Amino acid sequence: MGMMQEFREFAVKGNVMDLAVGVIIGGAFGKIVDSVVGDLIMPLVSKIFGGLDFSSYYVALAGQAAGLPLAEAKKAGAVFAYGNFITVALNFVILAFIIFMMVKQMNRLKKEAPPAAPAAPAAPAEDIVLLREIRDSLKK
Numbered sequence: 001m002g003m004m005q006e007f008r009e010f011a012v013k014g015n016v017m018d019l020a021v022g023v024i025i026g027g028a029f030g031k032i033v034d035s036v037v038g039d040l041i042m043p044l045v046s047k048i049f050g051g052l053d054f055s056s057y058y059v060a061l062a063g064q065a066a067g068l069p070l071a072e073a074k075k076a077g078a079v080f081a082y083g084n085f086i087t088v089a090l091n092f093v094i095l096a097f098i099i100f101m102m103v104k105q106m107n108r109l110k111k112e113a114p115p116a117a118p119a120a121p122a123a124p125a126e127d128i129v130l131l132r133e134i135r136d137s138l139k140k
Helices: 003-011 014-048 070-076 082-112 126-139
Strands: none
Touching: 003 014, 014 082
């Protein structure tokens, strides 16, 4: 079996395709969550903490002047960007909560589904039916 054929068989298996779709949707979903956190939640948190851009909170470690925007402070040297970390951590918590709720709903739907009725036994093959008829005729 050639390497390309073996790879093709591997790539078209159901689990690999499901994983690929999951990764693509997960990436897009992550962008949506980033937008929710960055555009909706963090401005509210920023308002609570004095109206400043929360993601630009940092502690200068290389003697940068106070009040520089985060990008300029990073160019001037090392910074401890705790605001950005808090934003990313909040993003993760929201994403994890949403995934948890999705899994919880999927598990609930699986439990509610009625068990499938056992399949009816397959009809015997024609030759077996004929052999049974012959057997029954011989018994008589």
